Structure formats: C-alpha cells, structure tokens
Amino acid sequence: MNIILAKNAGFCWGVKRVVKLTEEKIAKSDSIIFTYGPLIHNQEVIHKLEEKGVCTLPTDISDNHLDKLPANSSIIIRAHGIPPDKHKKLTDAGLNVLDGTCPHVVKIQENVEYAFSHGRIVLILGDKGHAEVTGLLGYCPGKGYVISIEEDIMKIPENKPVTVVAQSTLDKKTYDKLTKIIKIKWPECQIIDTRCDATTRRQNEAIELCGKVDAMIIIGGKNSANTNRLAQICTNEGVPAFHIENANELSNVNFNKIKTVGVTAGASTPDWIIESVIKKLA
Numbered sequence: 001m002n003i004i005l006a007k008n009a010g011f012c013w014g015v016k017r018v019v020k021l022t023e024e025k026i027a028k029s030d031s032i033i034f035t036y037g038p039l040i041h042n043q044e045v046i047h048k049l050e051e052k053g054v055c056t057l058p059t060d061i062s063d064n065h066l067d068k069l070p071a072n073s074s075i076i077i078r079a080h081g082i083p084p085d086k087h088k089k090l091t092d093a094g095l096n097v098l099d100g101t102c103p104h105v106v107k108i109q110e111n112v113e114y115a116f117s118h119g120r121i122v123l124i125l126g127d128k129g130h131a132e133v134t135g136l137l138g139y140c141p142g143k144g145y146v147i148s149i150e151e152d153i154m155k156i157p158e159n160k161p162v163t164v165v166a167q168s169t170l171d172k173k174t175y176d177k178l179t180k181i182i183k184i185k186w187p188e189c190q191i192i193d194t195r196c197d198a199t200t201r202r203q204n205e206a207i208e209l210c211g212k213v214d215a216m217i218i219i220g221g222k223n224s225a226n227t228n229r230l231a232q233i234c235t236n237e238g239v240p241a242f243h244i245e246n247a248n249e250l251s252n253v254n255f256n257k258i259k260t261v262g263v264t265a266g267a268s269t270p271d272w273i274i275e276s277v278i279k280k281l282a
C-alpha cells in the first residue's frame with residue numbers, strides 16, 4: 001500500500017509555541033503549574049504533561065476555587081485565548097499568568113475589540129462553545145453573535161454596523177457560504193477574513209490529497225474541532241475518511257481495497273503519534 005503523508009500534518013506554530021512555553025516553565029519552576037483548560041486537544045500529550053506535574057484546571061472553575069490555588073502558582077493560557085475578564089480574574093487571584101494565546105488569535109481579538117469600541121455588532125463565524133470563540137465573545141460583551149449555520153444569521157435582529165470575523169480554523173466552504181448570506185442581509189458590512197494560514201494550508205492540502213488516494217486517515221483528538229473539521233472536509237470530497245487518535249485504532253480500518261492511503265493530522269497531534277501511525281501502516 002502506498003502512503004502519502006501531508007506536509008502540513010500535525011502541530012501548527014501556535015500549538016508548538018504554547019507547548020514550548022509550558023516545557024520551558026516545567027524545566028525552571030519549582031511551583032505548581034496549571035493550565036486553564038487542557039493545553040491542547042490531545043489526551044496523550046496531556047497525560048505526558050500531567051506526569052511532569054502539570055495540572056489541568058476546568059475552564060468553568062469558580063472564582064472561589066481560583067482564590068484557593070496555592071500562592072505563586074503559574075497558570076498557562078492555551079493557544080485559543082480567553083475572555084479579558086477571565087484574564088483579570090486569574091491575575092486578581094495572585095497567579096503568575098503565562099499567556100500562550102496564539103499571536104494570530106490575539107489579532108482576531110484585537111479586531112473584535114476595535115469593532116466593539118466603535119459601536120459595531122460582531123458576527124463570529126465558528127463553533128458555539130469553542131474556547132477560541134468564547135474568548136472572542138469576551139471582547140464584545142453583549143454585542144457578539146456566533147454564526148455556525150445559515151439559520152443563525154436570520155435570527156439576528158440588530159440593524160447596526162456589522163463586523164464579521166471567523167474562528168481561525170473555519171473551513172473555506174463554510175466561510176464562503178456564510179459570508180455570502182451575510183452580505184445580502186448587511187450589504188455594508190465589514191468582513192475580515194481571520195482564518196489562519198496554517199489551517200488553510202492544511203485543509204487545502206487535505207482536499208488535494210483526497211484526489212490522489214483511495215482513503216484518508218486523519219489523526220487527532222476526537223474532541224479537537226480542527227481535526228473533526230479536517231475529517232469532515234475529506235468526507236465531503238467523497239473519500240472514505242477515518243478519524244483516529246492513535247496507531248492502535250488502525251485495527252478498526254479495513255485496508256483490503258485500498259492501494260493508496262493519505263495521512264494528515266490536526267493541529268494538536270504531535271509528530272510521535274503521526275510517526276507511529278505511519279510505521280504501523282507501512
């Protein structure tokens with residue numbers, strides 16, 4: 001069986017950056033290190049960090065519990081970012097806050113904050129409840145709307161100036177479909193394409209790969225939005241797509257009629273998991 005591995009598979013630069021920040025902190029810190037939510041959507045990486053003493057806090061942790069964390073503890077904000085009021089709460093609780101928000105996400109936050117400060121309503125194209133989207137909503141309190149599907153657009157009553165941004169990992173097809181309808185409802189709207197290049201390259205390459213293979217293997221956490229989206233993109237291309245978390249799950253795939261398989265991976269999949277999958281496929 002031929003195996004084609006996507007060049008853009010695995011950790012994006014934003015994830016590499018926050019993992020490096022965490023590793024460096026582990027190496028030089030005696031105090032407890034917390035992460036605000038799982039650092040990345042990959043259980044195996046989280047377990048490895050836990051073995052090194054890193055504790056994952058739930059993102060819905062109460063202020064009371066925050067106040068009870070040991071003094072001088074460090075807390076790492078993951079690449080998705082958090083709402084500004086949460087950031088303040090962490091600082092107020094006396095924690096040493098290490099901000100791992102991806103610089104690309106910081107730019108989206110700045111766009112949202114600017115639009116809000118100029119009296120505009122903000123439409124965020126993306127997944128309701130996703131950490132990055134929740135963080136962005138915090139920059140436009142009461143004036144932000146999450147648009148996941150076409151019906152969400154129709155429900156928005158406001159007729160104020162509109163700014164549109166997108167979750168960094170949104171796929172082009174959904175982005176094009178939603179912005180087309182938004183332009184009809186608000187012809188004067190400002191649309192800022194905030195999808196990130198790393199994601200666009202990964203998604204485009206997966207689409208290209210689908211044209212060359214009999215099946216696609218997509219590696220990444222089942223709770224990883226960008227990996228799920230990648231798997232959906234491959235399915236939409238009409239290719240059998242298998243979303244696995246690790247090499248062990250390959251045993252569930254029937255490779256009998258597959259001559260060429262493509263492999264890609266989400267932004268939170270480390271190289272060693274990709275390598276183990278390739279090794280098992282070979």
Ligand code: SF4
Nearest residue numbers: 012014102104168196
């Ligand atoms: S997917 Fe893009 S925006 Fe998100 S962490 Fe990676 S580089 Fe940053």
